[in-house]
Amino acid sequence: MLGESVLTTFSACRNLALVRADISRLPFASSSIDAVHAGAALHCWPSPSTAVAEISRVLRPGGVFVATTYLLDGPFALFPLLRPLRQNISQISGSHIFLSEDELEDLCRTCGLIGFKYVRNERFVMISASRPR
Template identity: 65%
Template structure:
């Protein structure tokens, strides 16, 4: 199954729509000012590959804004979640539900800094900036 993301760019009254695989974005490194992924990360087969690719295409100082569902509402079960994730993925259709800390660590590992977020139960909206 191909997981895709749709991009659009509006400049000088022109609009370009691009449908692409999130793990192989058809953009030059450092060419995107901002990227939004709404309620998507938990659906990507490899959030780590996707966020690394997003970081690659963002220019230094560019911003990544996203939202997703997370699985750390009950902090004591986080270690069990990590152990049981392969089994949970089978039940949930290979969705990957990260914890808030895992999401922040993923952004940092991919060169994104200034991670900020707003939570509402299992739902998180966040932003991070490509390091300069």
């Protein structure tokens, strides 16, 4: 039954395209995409700022970015002065980059997205923001 429901949903959405691409070079024209979803991926990107800027570029005015990721926790979250050190260590070691809610909001704002919202469940968070109309 679930399979039939999914097929019906895809049949009703003839303009739906699922694309797997390099987050730093999305294969879309500027202002051409209605929505971008990044499921449990943001903390894996080598440069979250480059990725979110690219997402902002391809979103049409009013387009929505939705993502899920894990949040920064522990001493780095408590001491903002340690954040640059944490990010440098993460980039050099190739490990994951975990951000706080404030950093995620700043990232979206810096990349031109507005209306930042989040829903947190312990260390897991879902965020959304949109490109201004």
